[in-house]
Amino acid sequence: MVEIPPVVAGLRAAFDSGITRPLAWRREQLRALRRMLVECAPEFDLALNEDLGKPPAEARLAETGFLVGEIDHTLRHLKRWLAPRRAGVPLILQPASARVMLEPLGVVLVIAPWNYPLQLALAPLIGALAAGNAAVIKPSELALSTSVLLAKVLPQYLDTRAVAVIEGAVEETTALLEQRFDHIFYTGNGRVGRVVMAAAAKNLTPVTLELGGKSPVWIDDSVDIEAAARRIAWAKFMNCGQTCVAPDYVLATSAVAEKLSPALAHAIVELYGADPWSSHDYGRIINARHFQRLATLLDEGRVVAGGQTDATQRYVAPTVLDYVAPDAFVMRDEIFGPILPIVRVAGLDAAIAHIRKGDKPLALYAFTNDADARERIEQETSSGAICFNTAIVHLGAPDLPFGGVGESGMGAYHGRSSVEIFSHLKPVLSKPLWPDTLRMIMPPYGKSAERVIRWMMGR
Numbered sequence: 256m257v258e259i260p261p262v263v264a265g266l267r268a269a270f271d272s273g274i275t276r277p278l279a280w281r282r283e284q285l286r287a288l289r290r291m292l293v294e295c296a297p298e299f300d301l302a303l304n305e306d307l308g309k310p311p312a313e314a315r316l317a318e319t320g321f322l323v324g325e326i327d328h329t330l331r332h333l334k335r336w337l338a339p340r341r342a343g344v345p346l347i348l349q350p351a352s353a354r355v356m357l358e359p360l361g362v363v364l365v366i367a368p369w370n371y372p373l374q375l376a377l378a379p380l381i382g383a384l385a386a387g388n389a390a391v392i393k394p395s396e397l398a399l400s401t402s403v404l405l406a407k408v409l410p411q412y413l414d415t416r417a418v419a420v421i422e423g424a425v426e427e428t429t430a431l432l433e434q435r436f437d438h439i440f441y442t443g444n445g446r447v448g449r450v451v452m453a454a455a456a457k458n459l460t461p462v463t464l465e466l467g468g469k470s471p472v473w474i475d476d477s478v479d480i481e482a483a484a485r486r487i488a489w490a491k492f493m494n495c496g497q498t499c500v501a502p503d504y505v506l507a508t509s510a511v512a513e514k515l516s517p518a519l520a521h522a523i524v525e526l527y528g529a530d531p532w533s534s535h536d537y538g539r540i541i542n543a544r545h546f547q548r549l550a551t552l553l554d555e556g557r558v559v560a561g562g563q564t565d566a567t568q569r570y571v572a573p574t575v576l577d578y579v580a581p582d583a584f585v586m587r588d589e590i591f592g593p594i595l596p597i598v599r600v601a602g603l604d605a606a607i608a609h610i611r612k613g614d615k616p617l618a619l620y621a622f623t624n625d626a627d628a629r630e631r632i633e634q635e636t637s638s639g640a641i642c643f644n645t646a647i648v649h650l651g652a653p654d655l656p657f658g659g660v661g662e663s664g665m666g667a668y669h670g671r672s673s674v675e676i677f678s679h680l681k682p683v684l685s686k687p688l689w690p691d692t693l694r695m696i697m698p699p700y701g702k703s704a705e706r707v708i709r710w711m712m713g714r
């Protein structure tokens with residue numbers, strides 16, 4: 256195992272020397288990262304295909320291309336985002352000026368998962384570098400080819416004094432978590448999220464936890480069911496359902512489910528052909544353990560599409576299960592695979608009640624054109640985000656903070672939020688010594704303090 260303390264000490268020395276602070280350095284790092292993504296895109300396509308059977312188009316759309324877009328957006332706006340923001344000063348403190356400046360935190364740790372192994376390692380890094388920090392990246396050991404490639408190429412492009420990649424599994428992550436960082440950004444499951452937060456607590460290190468959960472879909476008969484089914488199927492079966500914001504299950508009335516089931520089956524054929532096993536656009540399950548876990552969920556309802564598996568390939572067909580009981584096993588934990596249960600409910604009241612009963616999801620999708628239904632869903636449920644008439648694409652809008660709430664996580668990033676999450680928002684107040692207006696509110700408290708207090712209380 257790599258000796259971790261000297262690596263972190265080296266990064267801290269680099270941060271303390273001030274090299275990461277100038278805007279020019281930050282921009283240069285982002286440009287270098289962009290070059291790496293463009294020049295190494297074919298190699299990343301291959302690695303992602305080895306790890307997840309990821310189709311090259313999805314590797315570009317959701318990993319390299321996504322990251323290039325995030326970098327371009329950051330480069331375009333960084334100067335403005337970093338500019339100190341003027342703040343108002345109440346009369347009682349005047350004359351004075353106040354502003355909020357963004358201060359880099361120091362050395363940050365990014366722990367990434369396997370499902371979008373490149374995007375989820377580097378999107379936080381973009382924010383960390385843009386905010387002027389040094390960083391350690393810990394890619395997921397389960398997406399091994401991507402981890403190896405990242406560890407090879409990242410140091411060829413970035414300033415190795417300030418960025419390090421530490422590969423490995425639990426042992427390495429545990430050793431990393433024994434170090435003191437200034438922020439820990441973890442993406443993955445809630446069980447490990449708790450381990451990360453407990454380790455961070457020892458040093459009072461702030462954390463961002465990007466977790467998962469069961470993201471529900473509500474659909475009613477005010478929308479075009481065929482078009483909605485295509486969007487639901489695309490969002491669910493991309494990356495073989497191994498997407499943190501994938502629709503986990505559908506809630507619909509029986510009348511809507513009657514139309515939705517065949518529409519989803521039809522959409523699957525449209526997207527992946529009659530035999531998704533042989534489609535170049537359909538991925539595979541990350542490993543045997545997850546394959547086995549998913550295989551046990553296939554008889555939890557009436558199979559209306561898919562249901563086939565191939566253990567040698569870790570293939571699970573895009574599957575739709577109808578008539579799934581709300582308390583079925585498949586409805587307990589996040590599915591994180593290509594199985595879409597439909598739970599038939601009496602109506603929107605029952606759907607909202609079902610959602611409220613569970614943990615707060617990372618995303619909630621509602622396919623409805625009914626303004627009242629939209630309003631009720633917004634007001635009566637809590638989730639990391641809501642999309643109407645679409646799914647998963649909100650994370651492609653960099654001005655929308657992306658993150659969870661409750662069990663689906665804490666803190667949000669992308670775009671400006673990424674820069675702020677890796678910064679301390681430091682207030683700076685400056686006041687002339689003369690005129691000495693503060694004297695009025697200093698002891699011995701007398702008439703002038705009384706007048707000020709009366710004025711403060713509005714009397």
Ligand code: NAD
Nearest residue numbers: 367368369394395424425428443444447465466467468499
């Ligand atoms: P994973 O198994 O790759 O784990 C994530 C990271 O935690 C890895 O780097 C791993 O080495 C480390 N780790 C694992 N066990 C550890 C331990 N005991 N101690 C310390 N570190 C440990 O990924 P995963 O958790 O299986 O990822 C899937 C989950 O992540 C799903 O729940 C999904 O919804 C969630 N997720 C969330 C987002 C988001 O942006 N909110 C994105 C992707 C995935």
